[in-house]
Amino acid sequence: MTGEQDPIEGSTGRALVLHPVVVDGARGRDPQLRLEEAVGLAQAIELDVVHAETVRTKKVRPSTFLGKGAVDLFTGFIEAQEIGVVIVDAALAPIQQRNLERAWKTKVIDRTGLILEIFGARARTHEGRLQVELAALNYQRSRLVRSWTHLERQRGGLGFVGGPGESQLEIDRRLIGERIARLRRELDEVKRTRALHRDARRRVPYPVVALVGYTNAGKSTLFNRLTNARVMARDMLFATLDPTMRSLALPSGRKVVLSDTVGFISELPTQLVAAFHATLEEVSEADIIVHVRDISSPDSEAQKRDVEDVLAGLGLEEARLIEALNKIDLLGADVRAAVENRIAREPDLVALSALTGTGCEGLLEKIDRRLSESRQVVNLDVDLADGAALAWLYRHGEILEREDEGMEAHLVVALDAADEARFRSQFRPRNG
Numbered sequence: 001m002t003g004e005q006d007p008i009e010g011s012t013g014r015a016l017v018l019h020p021v022v023v024d025g026a027r028g029r030d031p032q033l034r035l036e037e038a039v040g041l042a043q044a045i046e047l048d049v050v051h052a053e054t055v056r057t058k059k060v061r062p063s064t065f066l067g068k069g070a071v072d073l074f075t076g077f078i079e080a081q082e083i084g085v086v087i088v089d090a091a092l093a094p095i096q097q098r099n100l101e102r103a104w105k106t107k108v109i110d111r112t113g114l115i116l117e118i119f120g121a122r123a124r125t126h127e128g129r130l131q132v133e134l135a136a137l138n139y140q141r142s143r144l145v146r147s148w149t150h151l152e153r154q155r156g157g158l159g160f161v162g163g164p165g166e167s168q169l170e171i172d173r174r175l176i177g178e179r180i181a182r183l184r185r186e187l188d189e190v191k192r193t194r195a196l197h198r199d200a201r202r203r204v205p206y207p208v209v210a211l212v213g214y215t216n217a218g219k220s221t222l223f224n225r226l227t228n229a230r231v232m233a234r235d236m237l238f239a240t241l242d243p244t245m246r247s248l249a250l251p252s253g254r255k256v257v258l259s260d261t262v263g264f265i266s267e268l269p270t271q272l273v274a275a276f277h278a279t280l281e282e283v284s285e286a287d288i289i290v291h292v293r294d295i296s297s298p299d300s301e302a303q304k305r306d307v308e309d310v311l312a313g314l315g316l317e318e319a320r321l322i323e324a325l326n327k328i329d330l331l332g333a334d335v336r337a338a339v340e341n342r343i344a345r346e347p348d349l350v351a352l353s354a355l356t357g358t359g360c361e362g363l364l365e366k367i368d369r370r371l372s373e374s375r376q377v378v379n380l381d382v383d384l385a386d387g388a389a390l391a392w393l394y395r396h397g398e399i400l401e402r403e404d405e406g407m408e409a410h411l412v413v414a415l416d417a418a419d420e421a422r423f424r425s426q427f428r429p430r431n432g
Contacts, residue, residue: 015042017052019089024059033299038089044118050081065096071103078104087114094143127190134183141176207371208257210283213292214303215263218326222354223260250368266306284314288370291323296330324363329353375414380429382409389427
């Protein structure tokens with residue numbers, strides 16, 4: 001993986017983006033919108049997109065994916081425009097990628113390779129870099145083909161690392177395999193550390209609210225608006241990769257931990273789904289999930305389905321979801337009125353603009369109410385000398401009744417089930 005200044009090694013930075021449309025294939029999302037998304041992905045790593053086009057083909061050609069006519073058509077254009085990289089917005093087989101590079105005499109990457117490049121440029125934390133490298137190596141391993149000039153060069157040394165007669169290709173495959181094994185061990189250790197951190201948060205104990213959504217839906221802008229943080233928030237696909245967490249006070253005074261996560265995208269590479277499982281575990285642990293949607297996007301409904309498919313794969317029940325329809329400031333008056341009428345009928349929806357702040361207070365109130373709905377009433381006797389326990393209850397629960405008698409406070413408290421368990425574990429009250 002390369003840095004942000006040279007995202008595609010060996011390229012001029014001038015890019016051609018092609019989105020194939022298989023005429024006899026299954027009907028998916030709008031091809032023009034998919035093309036625009038692919039252009040956005042290319043621009044996210046500062047490629048200069050010279051031209052973008054949808055390319056119709058009757059069927060997938062095993063050797064080049066695209067039909068021969070399309071391959072020939074772009075050959076002269078690529079040379080004349082000095083195109084350094086062609087992005088084919090589809091999943092190319094290794095042989096298809098290699099044949100296209102030979103025909104066009106330039107670098108070719110598919111959708112998976114492009115997303116991996118973006119993730120490589122965005123990763124900031126140690127875990128993020130490990131996850132990206134693991135995904136990239138799994139992808140690269142499938143593309144080691146017998147076409148290199150150094151293929152038959154023998155490895156020197158003592159002979160016990162591979163032995164005589166091992167080709168460079170086999171060496172590369174084995175070294176990649178060894179590196180993948182090391183990365184998996186490191187990530188297992190990271191997952192254990194994250195589990196310890198989650199246990200610590202349970203003891204602290206604030207409910208966790210996770211922001212999820214399609215990439216560029218405005219999650220980081222909303223996160224910054226609610227927490228006064230300075231997380232990178234730009235009109236760019238995958239501006240956020242590593243999860244970020246901040247504390248936040250709700251209107252009732254209750255504190256929660258707000259988590260900003262990596263954006264989802266359609267046809268996310270399988271290598272990344274597996275590699276980022278640890279990141280998604282943070283969402284699984286959340287008490288409430290806020291699905292942030294770009295309601296101004298013409299592809300909003302399709303993006304919603306993509307996100308819901310990922311959440312369903314994590315086994316997350318709908319009861320924990322709040323849907324935040326973001327970017328209402330970009331809607332026309334009639335469309336905005338229709339959205340607001342819909343929200344009046346559906347209690348799990350809220351409309352807002354993370355950019356202007358409109359509706360953000362309503363989201364906080366909805367989160368507050370949702371957390372309160374899960375509260376149960378318990379009776380607790382607390383030693384009056386235990387000021388920490390009393391302060392904890394006032395901070396995390398709702399004191400319905402209190403009667404001080406002798407050295408004890410008899411309390412009737414509304415608490416989340418999780419908070420009650422945390423309180424009993426931390427302070428061990430004598431009854432209740």
